[in-house]
Amino acid sequence: MKNLLMTTAFAIALTGPAFAAGSHSGGHDDDHADKHAEMMAVGKPGTAADVTRTIAVTMRETEDGDMIFEPDSFAFEQGETIRFEVTNKGELEHEFVIDNAEGNAKHKEMMAKMDMEHDDPNSVRLEGGQSGEVIWTFANAGTFEFACLIPGHYESGMYGPIEVSAKAEAETEAAEVVYTKGTVKKVDTKGGKVTIDHGPLVNLDMPAMTMVFRADETMIGKLSAGQSIEFVAEPVKGKLTVVELK
Numbered sequence: 001m002k003n004l005l006m007t008t009a010f011a012i013a014l015t016g017p018a019f020a021a022g023s024h025s026g027g028h029d030d031d032h033a034d035k036h037a038e039m040m041a042v043g044k045p046g047t048a049a050d051v052t053r054t055i056a057v058t059m060r061e062t063e064d065g066d067m068i069f070e071p072d073s074f075a076f077e078q079g080e081t082i083r084f085e086v087t088n089k090g091e092l093e094h095e096f097v098i099d100n101a102e103g104n105a106k107h108k109e110m111m112a113k114m115d116m117e118h119d120d121p122n123s124v125r126l127e128g129g130q131s132g133e134v135i136w137t138f139a140n141a142g143t144f145e146f147a148c149l150i151p152g153h154y155e156s157g158m159y160g161p162i163e164v165s166a167k168a169e170a171e172t173e174a175a176e177v178v179y180t181k182g183t184v185k186k187v188d189t190k191g192g193k194v195t196i197d198h199g200p201l202v203n204l205d206m207p208a209m210t211m212v213f214r215a216d217e218t219m220i221g222k223l224s225a226g227q228s229i230e231f232v233a234e235p236v237k238g239k240l241t242v243v244e245l246k
């Protein structure tokens with residue numbers, strides 16, 4: 001009995017770290033613990049509810065003997081969940097597999113030895129005329145690859161790059177608007193301009209100074225000389241413009 005218990009404890013101890021190590025390819029939070037086992041460098045299986053874009057993908061042979069995907073490349077932003085609606089418009093069987101280049105190369109080697117039929121969430125295999133789909137979340141930034149790994153097909157042209165760009169940091173910064181303190185020096189209602197003696201403009205990386213800003217009619221109406229304000233300025237059509245006021 002004691003032995004059995006120890007064995008179980010040992011097994012659990014082993015499973016824990018092994019599981020964690022295998023899943024943390026991107027250093028992500030544990031919000032989908034159950035999906036962690038399926039996390040790959042290229043991302044993880046997505047759910048229909050999270051789909052941000054649907055993309056039609058065609059697989060077919062060409063008259064000059066090539067085999068192609070249309071489109072032949074993809075560009076996504078980190079975090080996007082894509083529904084690939086894949087149609088085999090060819091006569092031969094084809095598959096659509098997403099992975100990184102190394103993963104595809106490894107799989108291709110294995111398939112050259114023995115035709116394996118994948119049924120992983122990152123792939124769909126279709127007979128000529130069939131349609132199917134793959135829903136995938138591109139959780140990590142990087143360069144990945146989609147391919148058909150049926151022997152000979154990759155070499156005939158069935159692969160292309162998937163570029164996943166890192167989530168723009170500006171986006172997160174924009175979420176928390178930083179107001180700058182200032183004093184209105186002059187208001188030019190006709191010209192749509194306001195002169196403000198202001199503190200540092202953090203979002204524009206500008207030091208404190210007195211500067212002329214553009215402002216639309218509504219904004220101008222709220223401003224008068226001598227007034228102490230807190231405002232946000234942004235370039236609008238190349239001109240620094242007061243866009244927020246409190």
Ligand SMILES: [Cu+2]
Binds near residue numbers: 067095
């Ligand atoms: Cu193919």
